[in-house]
Amino acid sequence: MMTFDIATIWAFIIAFAVFVYVVMDGFDLGLGILFPLFPAKADRDVIMNSVAPVWDGNETWLVLGGGGMMAAFPLAYAVLMPALYTPVIAMLIGLIFRGVAFEFRARTTQRESNRWDIAFAGGSWLATVAQGITLGAILQGIHVEGRHYAGGWWDWLTPFSILTGLALVVGYALLGATWLVLKTEGELRNKAYGLSWSLLFAMLGSIGAVSIATPFLHIQYAQRWFAWPNVILTAPVPLAVAAVTLLLLRSLARKQDNQPFFLSLVLFALSYAGLGISMYPYIVPQSITIWQAASPANSQIFMLFGVAVLVPLILGYTAWAYWVFRGKVRAGSGYH
């Protein structure tokens, strides 16, 4: 049933790029989501500085996901983008506000800086809700005729897509809170622990709600998860979620600063794998498969050389950049 032809390899590459984007920009969007809960300027400076050196690299994965999809699955890109027009534009606008806030708030007086704090938080919320809605809109299916999107420009808006939009806010906020546990100390870290507890339970609720709602969207989703013998392969996913949750609860209880963030990433990876199980082999659910959308083999092969050489290199120097800025970030004028 699963053949490792070049289109499948590319489906995994795009899925990988989107996943790396989701977890990496996820935690820095999560910081923006949590920003209103940290009104003190000193705390906000620490929060911003914990990601200022890396946010740009995090966002580059979004460009790889989009650009890579145009290159490897142009038909899917051409159908999905007009279908998701409004949430995609909203996401871009949100990313503009939060992206410029990093430098702008450092270049301004106190009063103007407050304005860019609002832009950072508001932009992060907008981008996250829009991304979550995008996910829901893709899962619930898109009206395709021929090689075109054939629906209206509000088709994406349903109770299900709103649910996924809010679920992603919770998920990113959890990543943001556990990132703060990892990167800060003192009162700020204690507050982040408290938030991590509540957000973990909210995240579990969200995973549950989306998991329950998804099989009702299409009979194929239900069959994929519950029909025999698929269930042998799908059952471990929820079991693993339960196991990781227990580890996460334990690390929060024992205040092991460097564990909750990485366990939250695993929780995201499992949820993401669940989405992959639901969607495969469709790239536009229930209408376009990865093979129908694939660009000609010579385009995919041409790029595969680049990916094979460059992605390991990229992961290497990205890891180095994180390593340079490792450790806790502290407030106040330090030692030069």
Add this chain to the structure above:
Amino acid sequence: MFEGWDAVALARAQFAFTMSFHIVFPAFTIGLASYLAVLEALWLWSGREVFINLFNYWLKIFAVVFGMGVVSGIVMAYQFGTNWSAFSDKAGPVIGPLMAYEVLTAFFLEAGFLGVMLFGLKRVGHRLHFLATAMVAIGTLISAFWILSANSWMQTPAGYAFNAEGQFVAADWLKVIFNPSFPYRLVHMVLAAYLTTAMVVGAVGAFHLLRNQNLAGPRVMFSMAMWMATLVAPIQILAGDQHGLNTLEHQPVKIMAMEGHFESHKDGAPLILFGWPNESAGKVDYTVEVPKLGSLILKHSFDAPLAGLDTVPRENWPPVPITFWSFRIMAGMGFLILGLGLLSLLMRWRGKLYEFRLLHMFAVAMGPAGFVAVLAGWITTETGRQPFTVYGLLRTAESASPLAAPAVGSSLAAFIVVYFAVFATGAIYILRLMAQPPHQGEQGPERDVHARAAGITPTAGAVAAEGSAR
């Protein structure tokens, strides 16, 4: 809102608007990244403090510009899908891989090393820091390589075939990448970016020299910028001429529009200096022209025949007035930059480079000249490609997404509001930074926040770790 509007026209307006904002940032960062690498290299080599002060001074400006370039660039990457989905479907197999290579070879390189370049001087040591700066500079150039290759392929498509679905597919990737107009466009654009940066750096230097002629930082930056204008402006004019000849060979209709040649000339076409192209009448009104000079420039012979737009069906005409005028603005800016370079050379020779106030005022006025030239040049080449997205093969009207006008119009309105609010504010912050001269002991963009270099250490170890940190 926007009922009854033309969705394709709105989509074109949106691309033109977002692209025009975006191109300003990379045009500046390509040049500035290279300038920063040169400044840091000079500092490491000579140890002179003025170079590190200038480096930190321009690094803060670079950080703001780069951030705006990133966020406006993400919009461009997604706009191919949102507003031009038919183009993405048909040309994606050829254009997509070029852009994917841009992301893989350039964007990640820039982003990966940017953090260390901006905030890491005190963490990684001088050599590694210089490596980071060099990587960011190289990344901007690699980015220019791929995106100009993609753009040039749309102008002069080569090495392609069609598949059963009607998509463009690559028959020969080398011919796709090194398509006929690419080398010319790459050279012309990279030189333009360098000159743009030189104009900004020169204007900032001149601005502070007008206030105080003895400041070391402004003297050095003004001198460096004027060398760039003196040496590179003539090369750029030559490169532009060669690019024009290449365009005449591969996109003659664009040249007709740029030159305002509505009529064919059997024995030598004039060079129309100014005038108002009248498309409906098919002629240029109020012309100021030099007989036969057009043929001399384009064909290197006074009497060479030159075909006009009368040989081209009207539905294949680009918008002539825009192409005609934007070209003149670009060329005019180019010659003004050359003039500034030559004047500075004269004053340098007379030993009055830092004293001659008229030169400094001229340089301040020329601060935005590079941006104007770059924008006008891009408007010339992109408008001159119309009415096609892939020249001669795919019409713009057949490239757009199947969207109704209200969707495209609303997003255009949103982008206009957001771009003006955000990027105008950014411009104000940059001008504020530029209004200060570089100081002794100038600090970079790093904040007053320091992480311990001791790695992942629990809170209990905080005090000990503080002691062991640098």
